[in-house]
Amino acid sequence: MAAMSSASDTGDHRGRHPPERRLLILGGPRSGKTSSANTILGDEMFDAGTETTHSNVGQTEIYGRRVTVVDTPSWAIPADPEDDEEPDTDDNAGAESDSPARPQPSLDSEGPCMGAILCPPGPHAILLVVSITQPFSDRERKAAEEQLGALGGGTWRYCMVLFTGVDKLPKGVFIEEHIANTGETLQWLVERCGSRYDNNLHCMEL
Template sequence: MQHDIFPFHFALTAVFFSVSSNKLQELRIILLGQKTVGKSATGNTLLHKEVFASSQNEQCQMQDGEVSGRRVTVIDTPGWWQDSSCCTDEIDKEIARGFSLSPAGVHVILLVIPLDLTFRDSQRVTLEDHMNLFHATVWKHAMVLFTYGDKLADKSLEEHIEREHSALRWLIEKCENRYHAINNMKKMDMNQVTELFEKIEEIVAGNSGKLFCPNMNEMHLRFEEMFKRKQLKHWISGSCRAKLSIWSK
């Protein structure tokens, strides 16, 4: 497969490891997900400081800091609506701008899902619509991050996934079985953060150190195509409802 066919490219940024601990010295992370899933709180937990507002953000924010000897950059993005028909192209464009805040690219895309949410087909369709704005290789850099880790109680994360709707198992498979749970109520528990960083390092190693860096111009073309499809879908739906209304009289 020839790489020049695709409109997306990857930043071949040098990956630096600490000689003493053999760990990445820099991590670039972007958080994606629907509204009210705990993305901002997660960003605060990862950076071990309160830098992201908990209120619903309409714009992307980037913050960084030193965490356990690493330079960590976190990009928080606006949440999308659960119903894909309510999502606007403005939200998608702002999410795209989030990627542009890190010109070198990001090591991982964390798809944030709360453990107290039943992830069904409607959520799957909406999430897939947003991920389709990027080249399919975006999934090689994606990981599911469950929030509200305290909701697990005595269950293991694997048990939760197995008992949930098949849509969640589909998502886990798309992310090549990469997932992690975090409890934002226990911000002082750095073990959960360290374990996540170690899993991100495995993703980076699996991608030969390449960061995900979408081509913004090509992505905006996809926005326009998707917006036109939504307009056509709404027009057809409205036309059908009008005809049904006439026939019912």
């Protein structure tokens, strides 16, 4: 697995090569990860109309700085235990014993570790993409913890939350108000990322 990197991990290259930024994008289903990656890259490098099934790498230059962006498959949302409960009716008698057990979500080679490997020696920053149109529940929180845990200790200090779909907020409602009113799980995520969040890719400091 590629290690996380600080901005100075490759030494002082001033005067020889432009500085570089490596970004790893993580998020749940329909969060807007791929569209966000395309916005950063300034081009439709990735297909935002289909589900991302493997990690993709794109590069561009922004103000003389090379920027590498890795888009990853959506993180696996843990199954709700209540979904596994079968109604106790005659029609479903024996269904539990005849049906295979639902597999638990797992992190495979196309998860965050593969994404980190694709931007060696490791990402400078991890963008956790969250759509304001999708609930961020305790299940999403567990998925985020699994993803970041797979990358090793200390990973959270490189993370920031990137909110998408902000144009869907009611008129006059700012993202800070949305965070405060949505619930403890979203507040937990923002705090876990050191209160680093943004909703305007064009204003991000790369």
